Amino acid sequence: RQVSAVPGVQSAAPFVYSQVMLRSASGIAGAVVRGIDPRADGSPIKGYDREALIQKIRPQMISGSEEALAPGIVLGKELAQSIGVAVGDSIYLISPKGMVSPIGHLPTMKRFEVTGVFESGFYEYDASLAFIHLETAQRLMKIEDSVSGIGVRVGDIYQADAISDAIVAELGFPFWTMDWMQMNRNFFSALKLEKKAMFVILTLIIIVAAFNIASTLIMMVMGKTQDIAILKAMGATDRSIWKIFVFKGTVIGLIGTVTGVALGILGCVLLKYYKFIELPGDVYYFTSLPVQLEFADVFVIVLAAMVICFVATLYPAYKASRLNPVEALRYG
Template identity: 50%
Template sequence: IVEIMVPGGNVTPMGAFPGIAKFRVVGLSVSGMYEYDSSFSYVSLEGADKLMGMAGRATGVEVKVDDIYQAGRIATRIREELGYPYWAKDWMQSNRNLFSALKLEKVVMFIILVLIVMVAAFNIISTLIMVVMDKTKDIAVLMTLGASRKMIRKIFALEGLLIGVAGTFAGTILGSFLCYLLRRYQFIRLPSDVYYISTLPVALSPEILILVGVSSILICFLATLYPSRQASLVDPAEAIRYE
């Protein structure tokens, strides 16, 4: 049993008196949002009326929608239907600071991932250049046997592309599996008094996975253009002169 007192809850001819009421705690509500869990309590409408002296009136109504991403459109429609002095705001407006921070974090993470992919692309370039230098004589032999420069370019471009496809496929599978584990078991905990949420949220988007995969393969392919061109410019006579 808890006793709650609200200043100015009841207005009488003698003035405003604090509203006092006793409630029985029947359960704990955990939403995962520290801001809500640390400050919100839920009581029946009758209990709130007794405590606040609202005479059956309510200060607000919350509406649950089937599609949370349509909340903004629904809130706008409610404002248009009811008009002044009523107003409505959706869950994104209520948590504007949180979503602004998440948006900034997403941009930073995107930049970091782009840098990682660029480093991988330079690794492919350096690897193929070393292969070209090591296989110069073999390239010359192929050319003397009738291989065209276009064929040589295709060989090294295909090698780099296979490296990119294999790495992208393995990274996508491993990343998706780790995201699944994070979403299911939530083993990464966040300090509730620092962040708005207590666990790291994870959402798998097929569109994002496809976009990242295609972009990575494209960057890897572009990284093969310079080494493959260098391979096709090998002079067969110069390469095998001292063999």
């Protein structure tokens, strides 16, 4: 109740969390079992507890029934396939929370019926996560009425850190919290580094394009030598000649930049709604390429492209403005 009363918290539900082994007639695999109350508002089986990280992903029951969770176990799709079971099959859950006997430590083993299979699209969860009823998990882990923690769903995922601090302030010591950003710190650090690398690569591509603009203008100066000489003979100043070629190069850069940005935004919008680029879930974190337009990034890219293109026009424009009309007409 205290956690649910914190501003920004939509729902909260207790859970029990433990590493176990799952054994079936055709295979065995390590798994993470999570004991939940499927009737609670914060139950992850109805709204995935990684919603803060992947807003568009929610587990969908592809077979079985989530209401049947109490007497059985719900497995991730990849986990169910790895041990060769389907809805209605029986498996054994082996927990390290056992008892000490004269022959040593004996793990706890309990038989479960597979009552459901879920698919989140997040391979690590689909390949390792299993849900059982909260009370069953408490008995299995021999923790009576205790729980491992309280799962919290917030209204604004970007306020999760502030809400986390508010929960700690409300509950006090010895309680502690971990939000989705802290849980995935390494992942986001990798994304940040990748974004910087992509910016460097994009900058290099723009620089190459700028060299193309410069070479085009230089060839134009060489081809228009007599025309430039005639303009100067008619009274055109060095500055006016310089402006002509700077304007020409800037227009070329502007047309290329606007066309590229328009095609890029169109591609992002189509990809966001139609998801025509699919990714293998066992390799990447997503089954489709996620897209989010950041107009601040678009503005920086456009500005950088235009600045580089402008700089690329300076040398050809300078050479054109310094052209000697007498020599140009004599040897042209």
